[in-house]
Structure formats: C-alpha cells, structure tokens
Amino acid sequence: MILEVCANSYESAINAEKGGAHRIELCENLSVGGLTPNFDLAKKVISELNIPVFILIRPRKGDFNYSHEEFEQIKKDIILFKKIGCKGIVSGILTKDKKLDINKTKELIKLSRPLEFTFHRAFDEVLNPINVLHQLIKLRADRILTSGQKKTAIDGIELIKKLINISNNTIKIMPGSGINSTNILEINKLNINEIHGSFSKSSKNNKKLSDFNEISSCIKLIKS
Numbered sequence: 001m002i003l004e005v006c007a008n009s010y011e012s013a014i015n016a017e018k019g020g021a022h023r024i025e026l027c028e029n030l031s032v033g034g035l036t037p038n039f040d041l042a043k044k045v046i047s048e049l050n051i052p053v054f055i056l057i058r059p060r061k062g063d064f065n066y067s068h069e070e071f072e073q074i075k076k077d078i079i080l081f082k083k084i085g086c087k088g089i090v091s092g093i094l095t096k097d098k099k100l101d102i103n104k105t106k107e108l109i110k111l112s113r114p115l116e117f118t119f120h121r122a123f124d125e126v127l128n129p130i131n132v133l134h135q136l137i138k139l140r141a142d143r144i145l146t147s148g149q150k151k152t153a154i155d156g157i158e159l160i161k162k163l164i165n166i167s168n169n170t171i172k173i174m175p176g177s178g179i180n181s182t183n184i185l186e187i188n189k190l191n192i193n194e195i196h197g198s199f200s201k202s203s204k205n206n207k208k209l210s211d212f213n214e215i216s217s218c219i220k221l222i223k224s
Helices: 010-019 039-048 068-083 102-112 121-125 129-138 157-167 184-188 212-223
Strands: 002-007 023-026 053-056 088-091 116-119 143-146 172-175 194-197 200-202 208-210
Touching (some): 002 208, 010 212, 023 039, 068 088, 102 116, 157 172
Parallel strands (some): 002 023, 116 143
C-alpha cells in the first residue's frame, strides 16, 4: 500500500517523509483545496526528499473550467516542474457544464509524459462520474484522486467501490479526503493500492501541517 501525503509546505513534506510516507503531492493553500506550489518551494522539496514528489497544477481556487490564458499557464507549469525533477503531475480540467474537458485533459496527459498523471478531485465535481471514469481510462490517465463525490472518502465509499470494480485495475483509484488514523483501516479494506491524505494538525501559529505522528500511525495500521 502506498501512502501519499498532500503536503502544503516544506515542513509538511519533511514530516511526511520522516513519518514513513511513500510519496508527496506538493501544493499550497490547502484551505481552498490546494493550488500550484511556489517554484522555489518545489525545487527545495524535490532536491531534499528521497521519496517521489508529485506536483499539483491548479492555478486558482474555484471551479476547474479554465480560460485560454489559465490553460497556457498550466502547460507552462507542467514543463517547468518536470525540468526540476518531479515524478508526477496532478491536474485536470472540466467544461463549464461539469463534464471532462477531453481535449485539454488529453493535452495535459501527453505533456506530462513520461511522468505519471493523476486526475485530481475535479473528478468529484463531474455530473456523470462513471462516464468520466471510462474517458480517463481511454486517455490513459494513471490514477483518479477522489472522495467518491462526498465531503470525505468514508462518506463516498460506495461510489469509490463502484469505480474500483468498473475500472478493474485499468486505472488506479486513490481515495482521499478526511482519511486519518481513526478510519484508514476502513479505506484499507478496499481493493486499492494507494491512499491519499494531508494527515494534518494545526501548528502553534494555527497553520495546518502534515503531522509526523499521525502519518506514522497510519503507516503502522496499513502494514499490520
């Protein structure tokens, strides 16, 4: 089982690796669902960590329907972060009517190669998740990060089970949102290979940081 930690800072990334995480998804501004991280932060994290670092590419908060200028920025960011050694790209684009933007997502996947491409939680906004699942399989995306279209993965577990069964290992389904040491065993029962979470607690300055002890506890639970 791979535990991917959504890290929103250098300290969170370090805590994740020390806690035993297998991979990082690096972002900033988790309070709005995560945005593209600062280039210097990404460079530092990639150079100092020994585990793979995936980069979230999301230029702004809000919906996942982007203007031409925003789309061009996403593409530039993918090229930039690939050059500094990230191991995967996490992104995704929808149409105004909350369908998968097939052509633009196809372009992002192609641009990300040979790195892995994760379609992020824009998936939880689509109107027909089963259709989008089939479309992403056809586009050869590597995985889908999803809470099962609910606030937490536990709440959305029935849809997650359905996605796993339908996909039949043609794409990785990675549950995320609200997963912690109190419920990770329930998620671990699913036929999956990867789990995603921030495993965060508030620090002294009230900033959310991935917590070393929480990550370590989760690692022990999924190994037992």
